[in-house]
Amino acid sequence: MGIIRYDTASTFTGFIADESHSLDWLFSVPGGDAPDADLMPEGAVVVMGSTTYSWVLDHTCALSHPQRWFADFGARPVFVFTSRELQRPEGADVRFVSGPVLDALPALRAAAEAGDIWIVGGGDLAGQFHDVGALDEIAVSIAPAALSSGAPLFPRRVGPDRLTLVEARAVGAFARVRYRVAPAS
Template sequence: MGRIIFDTAATINGWIADENDSLAWLFAVPGGEVPDSELLPTDAAVMVEGSTTYEWVLREGDILAHPEKWQEFHGTRPTFAFTHRELPVPKGADIRFVSGPVSEALPAIREAAGDGDIWVVGGGELAGQFFDAGALDELALSIAPVALTGGAPLFPRRVESDRLHLESASAVGQFARLRYTVHPPMSEG
């Protein structure tokens, strides 16, 4: 069974999108628009997105009018999108809409991934739900040299240091690349 990884870019003060759900701040960083391959999880067999992320991808790339652009980022991997609404699907994309708790959707997501990794693309609240369900294995962050005054938080949860173990820290262009293993809560007693 593969790992479940929340891999995202964030500002130095912990935002993954600005107040308008824009990533213009990220694309303005050298290397932000076309990320270095070291900044992407290459073994991901499945991608998972919240509805805000999914709709942003469709809108930003005008994907419904140009469905071939879906493949540029997602490839042929199945993508699970968490939503309670009916959303459009780009022609040729393998989109699987799910709603409800992460714990209920997890068996289908793991089955689709097989032995491959599962990449939680965004957002932070969805990654937090994977964390709450005890299903998040790794947190991989590309910290950009940008600060915002507000927006979508990176990880809207309180997480103590006993839950995260730093595996690596490196510079990749203008980004600080941090990888943490997520540990289960320590038993009380």
């Protein structure tokens, strides 16, 4: 069985999106519009919330240009946690899920088979995985940018006894850090 990893980019002030739920700040950072291949995890399944999903659809125009969806996500399944009706790009394997993370875990693990599950956003969704003991790793590419408000990176309290540093390095303009998350005792 693979791991469940929350892997995202953040400002150094700890926000992943601005107050309008936009990631445009990221694309103004050198390398932010085309991340280093070393920063892209090999997730068999991608998970995101509806706000992230809607932003990706709008930003890439994937509904009218489905090939743009496939350029970013390929044919892998993408699970979107939502309570709203949303459209999907033609031919894309997008699965809409509502309800608690715990209820969706069997379907996520089945779709991933032995591969990893990659949570791309948002921070609260990643926190919900943490809350049920289903978050194995947190990886953050910290950008040289600051926002004064917006969507927080990880709106949970996690003590240092639960996080083990696995990696810290520079990747272009970003500082890359990765932590293993220990189960709650």
